[in-house]
Amino acid sequence: MTTHSPLRRRGQSDGHSRQQSEKSQQSDQEEKTSLSTVSNGTQTPEPPSPDDDSIMAPNLTLPDRSGASKVNNLQVQPVSAIHMRRPSVPMMPPFMVSAPGKVIVYGEHAVVHGKAAIAASISLRSYLHVTFLSKSRRTVTLRFPDISLDHTWNIDDLPWAAFSHPKKKKYYYDLVTSLDPDLVAAMQPFIACVSTKLPESDRRIHQSSASAFLYLFLSLGSQKSAPCIYTLRSTIPIGAGLGSSATIAVCLSAALLLQIRALSGPHPDQPPQECGLQIERINRWAFVGEMCIHGNPSGVDNTVSAGGKAVLFKRADYNKPPVVIPLRNFPELPLLLVNTRQSRSTATEVAKVANLKAAHPRITENLLDSIDHVTESAHDLITSPDFDPTHPAALQHLGELITINHGLLVSLGVSHPKLERIRELIDHTGIGWTKLTGAGGGGCAITILKPQPPVRTPPSISTIESDEDDCEIDSAVSEPPTTHNILDTLEIALEAEGFEKFETTLAGDGVGVLWPAVLHNGNEEDGGEEIDQEKFLRAEGNEGIERLVGVASSRRRIAKEVREGWKFWRT
Numbered sequence: 152m153t154t155h156s157p158l159r160r161r162g163q164s165d166g167h168s169r170q171q172s173e174k175s176q177q178s179d180q181e182e183k184t185s186l187s188t189v190s191n192g193t194q195t196p197e198p199p200s201p202d203d204d205s206i207m208a209p210n211l212t213l214p215d216r217s218g219a220s221k222v223n224n225l226q227v228q229p230v231s232a233i234h235m236r237r238p239s240v241p242m243m244p245p246f247m248v249s250a251p252g253k254v255i256v257y258g259e260h261a262v263v264h265g266k267a268a269i270a271a272s273i274s275l276r277s278y279l280h281v282t283f284l285s286k287s288r289r290t291v292t293l294r295f296p297d298i299s300l301d302h303t304w305n306i307d308d309l310p311w312a313a314f315s316h317p318k319k320k321k322y323y324y325d326l327v328t329s330l331d332p333d334l335v336a337a338m339q340p341f342i343a344c345v346s347t348k349l350p351e352s353d354r355r356i357h358q359s360s361a362s363a364f365l366y367l368f369l370s371l372g373s374q375k376s377a378p379c380i381y382t383l384r385s386t387i388p389i390g391a392g393l394g395s396s397a398t399i400a401v402c403l404s405a406a407l408l409l410q411i412r413a414l415s416g417p418h419p420d421q422p423p424q425e426c427g428l429q430i431e432r433i434n435r436w437a438f439v440g441e442m443c444i445h446g447n448p449s450g451v452d453n454t455v456s457a458g459g460k461a462v463l464f465k466r467a468d469y470n471k472p473p474v475v476i477p478l479r480n481f482p483e484l485p486l487l488l489v490n491t492r493q494s495r496s497t498a499t500e501v502a503k504v505a506n507l508k509a510a511h512p513r514i515t516e517n518l519l520d521s522i523d524h525v526t527e528s529a530h531d532l533i534t535s536p537d538f539d540p541t542h543p544a545a546l547q548h549l550g551e552l553i554t555i556n557h558g559l560l561v562s563l564g565v566s567h568p569k570l571e572r573i574r575e576l577i578d579h580t581g582i583g584w585t586k587l588t589g590a591g592g593g594g595c596a597i598t599i600l601k602p603q604p605p606v607r608t609p610p611s612i613s614t615i616e617s618d619e620d621d622c623e624i625d626s627a628v629s630e631p632p633t634t635h636n637i638l639d640t641l642e643i644a645l646e647a648e649g650f651e652k653f654e655t656t657l658a659g660d661g662v663g664v665l666w667p668a669v670l671h672n673g674n675e676e677d678g679g680e681e682i683d684q685e686k687f688l689r690a691e692g693n694e695g696i697e698r699l700v701g702v703a704s705s706r707r708r709i710a711k712e713v714r715e716g717w718k719f720w721r722t
């Protein structure tokens with residue numbers, strides 16, 4: 152925990168209690184309790200006290216009649232209002248959490264049916280900013296600008312009675328493996344009123360994100376929950392197979408668990424086992440959020456997003472936690488990631504496979520088993536003692552498995568003409584092995600790149616027509632091409648057809664915490680730069696988000712160096 156909180160400049164002590172009563176003369180004691188949430192505490196703290204809603208945020212949004220002005224549709228408190236505040240009123244700083252997207256290297260869809268999958272986190276991430284409001288507000292707001300969702304609920308109106316009923320109540324440590332239909336029904340009126348004026352397809356996106364939030368908020372919080380604004384921005388394309396929904400679920404779960412003090416750390420000297428416990432706790436509730444967004448998830452996406460790195464994942468019995476084997480020596484595979492920009496819903500693609508299985512049980516089961524064998528073969532190779540990812544034979548083996556896995560996914564009916572086109576463009580260059588990743592039906596393709604430039608001269612990409620027979624080799628290319636210039640040419644061809652290439656590194660950190668939302672970027676006043684909601688919303692595009700709050704250090708010399716301030720549970 153930093154000792155340079157901007158709050159100190161505003162007359163607050165070092166701790167960041169989320170529940171310092173205006174009246175309380177015992178704030179020191181409270182602060183110590185609260186600190187254990189994110190510092191050295193190893194025990195789960197006491198539940199919040201009834202005074203929990205007495206939280207003041209640094210950037211209050213006040214009603215217009217107070218003289219507040221509007222910036223970007225946000226109400227900004229005038230300086231006079233800050234000065235009018237009683238100096239003894241404690242303020243709670245905003246904080247942030249972040250979670251990475253993922254690629255499934257082998258085993259998507261089969262993993263929903265109890266087979267194994269291998270997946271790794273990527274450097275694209277979602278960022279959730281939590282701003283505390285004055286206790287008098289009694290509202291909770293979701294501000295998800297990526298999907299233009301902005302919705303506010305009155306905390307007191309929410310169906311707390313249903314969620315806290317003794318027969319229904321779930322606690323932060325519970326394993327919840329299915330959504331409770333009664334609770335979903337109780338929540339429904341509060342979801343149905345979200346973005347009612349939008350067309351059906353957009354409304355569905357808004358309502359699924361809102362339901363993930365509300366189910367977690369109602370399960371983990373209480374009517375005393377602090378009024379807050381939850382602002383989320385992501386650098387992950389939505390519905391592209393990179394686990395965007397899981398990152399939302401992980402961020403919400405982590406933020407809400409931190410708020411009820413059900414997590415300890417993260418801090419650098421936290422024992423790995425204890426870190427694992429915190430990740431597990433976040434992951435369990437993230438899975439609940441995932442269920443709200445896409446119905447029947449295997450849990451692989453949220454597991455990788457919460458824990459980071461790379462894993463072998465298998466959930467044979469949905470009533471039990473999954474088997475998760477960390478792949479500590481997961482190779483830094485030379486990977487190309489291409490987005491079709493064809494959005495689709497994971498729920499729909501998962502349902503397609505379920506329908507196929509119902510119509511052709513034996514054939515579908517055989518296809519799923521074959522995918523399982525692919526994953527197993529890759530796992531055996533990667534974990535063998537003499538595995539060398541730079542050895543051409545090893546890459547060849549992993550590459551062939553990629554090709555086989557894609558073929559099986561095509562047979563399951565979850566590819567898309569645009570994915571096939573990407574594969575065709577890449578196959579013609581001979582630079583690697585390509586498959587769809589994630590749910591398919593659009594979304595992204597991954598290519599494992601070959602170590603050496605191909606010996607044959609590649610075609611000029613412009614001559615590759617959709618029909619293979621029309622493909623011509625451009626003999627004008629006389630110099631032997633390097634992988635580098637083939638990739639450049641390929642990128643141009645992909646862009647010309649509306650596809651998008653991503654740079655990413657694999658197997659980085661999982662969920663991260665920035666508490667308070669202060670970063671030491673080197674160019675700020677003493678104590679760090681406070682990231683308030685307006686700044687976060689104003690950051691332009693993915694680059695702006697990365698520059699302002701990105702977990703990757705801007706001066707990083709090694710791929711996974713993280714920015715000072717962000718903390719992670721590392722196992």
Ligand SMILES: Nc1ncnc2c1ncn2[C@@H]1O[C@H](COP(=O)(O)OP(=O)(O)OP(=O)(O)O)[C@@H](O)[C@H]1O
Nearest residue numbers: 297360385390391392393394395396496497589590
């Ligand atoms: N940046 C975001 N802001 C708000 N909601 C988001 C965001 N990203 C994803 N979501 C939610 O997640 C849903 C997309 O989830 P879906 O599972 O279909 O795709 P994905 O997670 O990107 O892909 P896959 O599951 O194949 O990896 C959206 O409809 C939306 O509800």
Ligand SMILES: C[C@@](O)(CCO)CC(=O)[O-]
Nearest residue numbers: 259260448449450589590
């Ligand atoms: C298609 C699928 O296997 C992967 C989505 O990223 C669904 C899941 O595992 O939940």
